[in-house]
Amino acid sequence: MRFFKKEQRTRRGNREDVILFAVGPHTFAIGAKAVEKIEDMQELRPIKLSAALPRLAKVKHTLDRERQYFVVDASAHLLMLPSHVSRVLMLRDSSVAVAVDSIDRIAEISAIHPLPHAFLGEERGWYRGVALIQDAVIPVVNAEAFLSASDVKQLQAALSKNTAKAAVSA
Amino acid sequence: MSPIASLENRKDAFVLFPLGKKRFALPASTVTELAKPDKLQSFPHTTPLLTGVLVRRGHIVPVCDVAQVLIGPDAPARKFYLIATRKFENSASEWTALPVTGECELTNTPMLPRTGPLPHHVAGLLSLGNEIVEVVSLEKIAEGRS
DSSP: OBOOOGGGOOOSTTOEEEEEEEETTEEEEEEGGGEEEEEESTTOEEOOOTTTOGGGTTEEEEEESSSEEEEEEHHHHTTOOOOOOOEEEEETTSSEEEEESEEEEEEEESOOBOOOTTOOSTHHHHEEEEEEETTEEEEEEOGGGSOOHHHHHHHHHHHHHHHHHHHHHO | OOHHHHHHHSTTEEEEEEETTEEEEEEGGGEEEEEOOOOOBOOOOOOTTEEEEEEETTEEEEEEOTHHHHTOTTOOOOOEEEEEEEEOTTSOEEEEEEEESSOOEEEEOOOBOOOSSOOTTEEEEEEETTEEEEEEOHHHHHTTOO
16 A cells, blocks of 8 residues: 655645554554555564664564565554554655554544653653544654664664574575 | 632642542642543553543643552542643643542641651641641652652
8 A cells, every 4th residue: 555645745734644553452643644655464574683682672574675674563662562463554765664453544633732741751752742533632653763764774784694694504 | 800719829728639538739729620530541651650641621631640659559449630730840831630539629728848757749738627638749749759
């Protein structure tokens, strides 16, 4: 599933299209502009880099397309219990993809409200804010927070190292 | 100005709120309203004491379950939300909802200074007959500075 050609993404005021997705019992939103494609899990390749990069243990798969995507498990990123992932959001102009349980729908929001000041933890980086959709408060995830550019470089280096090791032992 | 508004603006005015068998107090000037149980909405986060948010008069109001600190994990079911203004170090302020276990009461009683080894979140004490009520600093308790 491919989303929004650039010319279709003209906005009306502050309105923004978001994709609603589920992880565990919670619904989240991500800006539709941040997502290039959505795929199922069939072609994911598992990787185990938790020993080399424990901080990035949330990256559990790769997906090879025109570029290699590092697939972040959304439940691990959000410090939730493991969930039943079935879809992958491939982020636009990025080597990052996000595994989520399901895609709900696209919704148009008129505003993203700042996260209340009372939230002081890692969530300040996870979310751009919250949106009100039919009286529900939906956190809008920050697509750039899943992996930084330096995280991607570290993952690429670790993966190359693993591949080289495997070639030598073969 | 109504008599109630006049009372709320006095520095000796406090709102007493129950948590189980004990009562605590907040300065009345910080209290916005006592709200009926509302739809608590939660999402993942890592901030202690926050249990979710309410949507109240167009505001997204964080819910801070201070009962965990004030009376421990065995607090009875909370029946209402006491909504008060919390200040932050960057001079911002916002509404915060405190789940409480019953009706609240307004009192006009001078606050006595802290005495003895009281938790950091106790701003002072109110002497109400046979009862000593702790006046809670919302800022300190929410920051976990107890």
